[in-house]
Amino acid sequence: MSAAAAGRGLVLGVVGTGRIGAMHARNAVQTPGVERVLLADALPGQAERVAASVGAEAAASVAELLGQVDGLLVAAATAAHPELVRAGVDAGLPVLCEKPVAPDVPSSLPVLEHVAAAGGVVQMGHQRRFDAGYLEARRALAAGELGWLHSVRSTTCDASPPPVAFLATSGGLFRDVSVHDLDVLRWLTGEEVVEVWARGSNLGDPEIGAVGDVDTALAVCTMSSGLLAVVTASRYNGAGHDVRTELQGSKGTLVVGLDDRAAVRSAEPGVTFPAGPTHPTFAERFADAYRAEVAAFCELARGERENPCTPADAVAASRVADAAQESLRTGAPVRVPAT
Ligand SMILES: NC(=O)c1ccc[n+]([C@@H]2O[C@H](COP(=O)([O-])OP(=O)(O)OC[C@H]3O[C@@H](n4cnc5c(N)ncnc54)[C@H](O)[C@@H]3O)[C@@H](O)[C@H]2O)c1
Structure with missing residues (x-):
């Protein structure tokens, strides 16, 4: 059941908890209307370390995280963006993906097609x-x-x-x-x-x-x-x-x-x-802009606003x-x- 339908705050997941993922995780924890934040990372121990420092929780795996959240933030290394965006969209989740969609334009286009075919909602991370x-x-x-x-x-x-x-x-x-x-x-x-x-x-x-x-x-x-x-x-x-x-x-x-x-x-x-x-x-x-970007993603996830930066914008x-x-x-x- 959606967060709005259940009358509760949003549960967000952050996959990739390096430099920018840790920042997004902290901002997500501090965003009004967010109830819980779950983290996952390919590097053993990384999600646990960041979770402890920002007040989030570590998930056992990306699959477990996808099953528990209302929205997915993809902040892993660029090469992993296509696979994680597809996984989020296929799980029916709104996604905030760090730029770029993929390492280059040719590898971005199949992701755009997948998102469009699935009717997915993907906001891209151009915080300016x-x-x-x-x-x-x-x-x-x-x-x-x-x-x-x-x-x-x-x-x-x-x-x-x-x-x-x-x-x-x-x-x-x-x-x-x-x-x-x-x-x-x-x-x-x-x-x-x-x-x-x-x-x-x-x-x-x-x-x-x-x-x-x-x-x-x-x-x-x-x-x-x-x-x-x-x-x-x-x-x-x-x-x-x-x-x-x-x-x-x-x-x-x-x-x-x-x-x-x-x-x-x-x-x-x-x-x-x-x-x-x-x-x-x-x-x-861009500290304030990153905070506003996550807040905007929460509004998008609740269906309260237009997508401020689409995958097509990022590919352009x-x-x-x-x-x-x-x-x-x-x-x-x-x-x-x-x-
Ligand atoms: N918008 C901005 O201003 C901005 C700034 C910096 C980085 N970025 C983007 O953010 C992304 C991450 O950059 P960073 O500097 O934080 O990198 P980083 O190397 O510090 O962190 C990347 C993390 O992703 C994890 N990871 C890699 N593949 C994974 C996978 N398949 N599943 C789960 N975790 C995985 C790594 O273990 C690592 O912890 C890049 O795509 C980069 O372009 C955007």
Whole structure:
């Protein structure tokens, strides 16, 4: 019986309890209307450790978890997303799946077909859609307050690189990091990226180049109206984790991420803004957005709202990331396939 029909709170399951799964588990425990949170992980002991630290319970297996919950959060390694999303949908559960749907677009498409055929409800984890600054930028743009956009610049920089072993399996800087900028480009403007031209560099640890990735990259994106957007990323931003998106229009300019904690300093004499402590990682930068994302999933699971980020949305962003990786490899501009 559903939680609503039984007059009780939601029981949520989190599969995959590493970096982001542990955060989702803690947020789920603290979300109003959630009664219990069950955890499972392929690594022996991992779910138990995280359960003890966040106030959740460890399930004996994924199968046991699926039989007890009202909604499933998939936060396992990317390669496991297709199998776990299918399992959740086949069990009749609403699913919140971390981005991406699958390691690349070709392996994502059968998952989309499966979800559609089963009538499944799957929300994807692009948390910037819940960030206060991005929400305000989207509202202002839709209200015409910026006029028509002539340029967009979006940057995501980590303070320091993750382990090289992770980078070897990440799919590359555009798929791993810039996919969030590519998602908000579409979500903010309502336009598609039709062409992308990318460049990358390796001026840091040569091991990053040795595993086939770059430590810094930029992509020039042409949107469907002809609007130009530049997306940049780096693994070596000593100033702190830096996420900013600048929307420049015929009537005004808005910058998301320009607050006292922004990882920039002014070169102008006497200017002291921003001055606060910068965010060390994405976890602190988007802490509120991750909480709001899980709360939204609970509303979706109770049938109280529309899906805020569909698998098709996530695949559309991944399509641009794949094209950027291809442009990086060949040096040539790449047209982004529409479907
Ligand atoms: N939205 C975001 O901002 C954001 C940030 C970081 C990671 N992610 C995504 O979250 C996912 C996990 O990333 P992470 O950094 O937490 O990785 P991680 O390596 O820290 O954790 C992954 C966990 O999944 C477990 N796991 C792997 N396969 C499994 C399976 N079949 N069943 C159960 N458990 C399994 C591993 O044992 C591990 O504990 C990735 O898909 C990544 O793209 C999203």
